Amino acid sequence: MKPLRSPNHNARARTASAIAVAMCTAVALAGCASAAKSTSPAGASSAFKPAKQDTSAKTTVWTDSTRLPQVQQYQKEHPEAKLNIVTYDGGADGSTYLQSKIQLFDRTGNGWPDVVFGSPTDVTWASQPTNPSAVPFAAPLDDNLVPKTTLDNFAKGSLSPCQYNGHTYCVRNDIAQVVLWYNKTLLDKWGYQVPSTWPEYQTLGEKIAKEHPGYLVGAVGDTNSQESYFWSSQCPAFQLTDPTTLRVNLQDPHCTRAASLLDSLISAKAVSTQGFFSQGFTKGSAGKVAMAYGPSWYGQYLFNAAFKVPAGQITAAPPLTWPGDSSPATGNVGGGLWMVSSHSSNLKAATDLVTWLTTSDSNQGSAPTYPAYVPAAKTWLANPTNSKYFATDISPAFEQAANEVWTGWSNTKFSDATAWSSIVLPGLTAGKSLTSLLPSWQKAISDEAKANGYTVTNQ
């Protein structure tokens, strides 16, 4: 029962095809402009024009849940401040919530928060306009907002993620320098020396795996494990040679040495391919972590809160060194920062808040993570609540590591976690070696960098 085509139908079909032909011709004739997204004009940041100021305006603060008590503390100490506090994920695990929202606010022309807590990745886009008519979201804090003497007191290199085009767009809340965490009680019981070099770490790891099967000296399955191991090894995976050129060379000896060391520890079952923070890890292996190479917040957040290791067992040693390296280096895993909106109508109140949050002893001295502001870090280390959990004094390891964070691992407009998590980790889970995954990791980073407008070099 096929329907007969009505003459009417044919006429309609003819009209449709005529329109299509006309459209194609129009497209061919019109000198088509480029589809490329416009790049931000260099030096746009020099012309920061604050919005109309109103010193009684309310300040909207977006914070992650970890820093929420600090913002509430500010409100308590400054009852006159008018705050509207909003909690969000704070850019954890490569979330792009803040960026998505700011993109939308830039299009609608209102709605921006005044103060936000963010990750170093956030500054890379917040310091540049998101579209040709937009103003960069982050206000240049060195432009008559925060005094230079204050900015100079932040730990060496800790403000480099904030800097773009000669201006400083954020103040660093905390740094997450990588140190060697170990269970002193276990190592003492077994009679082992704490390693100070990577070869010693490898030897000890293999020994522990053989003599005490099931015990671990590390894990590589977290979204940020590459920052603990490859950053510390000075691997040029995310190295900006200039603001638009990214060097990604994972065949560099600095990368392959870390990969092959981890491969041998993984095959010895001394390093887990699961993540410390992955589902199921706590249940099976939490009590069996003898060592962990990771950031300064592992102590409280991993060993104390997640693994529930009793106080007095865990402590930290200075970063491991590679034989033949001239200068010691370590990685950095996260470390948040505060930005002030360039659209804020109350820059003074907003700046006061971020200054208090990052530099005041009364806040940072009891902060949950290691302060980036050096005088506050001293207060933090002297605070018994921050040290009483540990078996020995962690200050020497923390202070040394804070000054050794390698600056060759740059902040890019895209998170360094995406390629690692979606390409390398599934490969490791499937039983491939890290060394064999380096080429696909390099390709994934390079592709992502090109899609974000970088020129990529693999040399």
Added chain:
Amino acid sequence: MTLVAMDSATNAVPSRPSRRGAKPRWEGGIASYLFVAGYTVLLAAFGIFPTGYALYLAFTNDRGQFVGFNQFSKVAGDYRFLPAFENIAVYLALWLVMLVVMTVLTAVALRSWVRPGLSSLLRFLYYLPGALAGVASVLVWLFMLDPSVSPAGPLLRAIGQDSFAATLNPSHLPVILFLIAFWTGAGGWIVVMYGALNNISEDVLEAARMDGAGRWKTAWHIQIPMIRKWITYMSILAFAAGTQLFVEPQLLQTASLGRVSPTWSPNQLAYVYAFQQGDFNGAAAISIFLLVLGLVCAGVLVARSDLFKLEEQ
């Protein structure tokens, strides 16, 4: 015969396609306009206007200049474009074939081969998962897929999936997403198909029996051909929903701490274009690709099945 089936079917099943005859009869007067007005306004505001805006964005750049098809060639050349469509293609092949085969067979079995009481209980059970909203059903599956907490943990371990990360291996994703979609979506369609089968006149089935047709022959030669339009209708909606997959892979991406690619499906790629790269024009171009794909598929299916053809007496 077709006439009988469609007429009775259109009377009973709620969300039926609109009638469009060669000679429409204007009997409704002003009331009919009022009835469609609400829908028309919403359709214009949330369907037609955004589509028009997406078309405008797809043919211009962020400076508002006309760029022809350059946005389309730009996104099609993106290294994530083909993989995203490949992922969706594998998923759709699984989902559409299994959906059509399983829902139709189940509906026929429930209608003709199972006792009425048991049949209604089973229909209720099949429908239950569909009552969960999309996000909630993914959360259920996050537990189901993690061997350390899943009630199906022993089964997962038996097939070699001993951790959540192992279960979420990229090559497993089309199957996982198919399972989620089937679990939430199939029950509703079984109920719809059952309703369609209900409208086949007993006389027809009786006649088939008299002519010596068994269960299988009745199903294959009488029942399934008579609900063919409903199967087409289901295929069009399932295809459109399938190409627009977003929530499920996005949640799996977050829950797996990034082990699932953030650009697994074309819709996710469009999201990344718009909200991370700030390229709304490129995102619009991807959405137009999806629109054209859905329209072409629906067009072919509608033309092949005479879905909207109404036979006049």
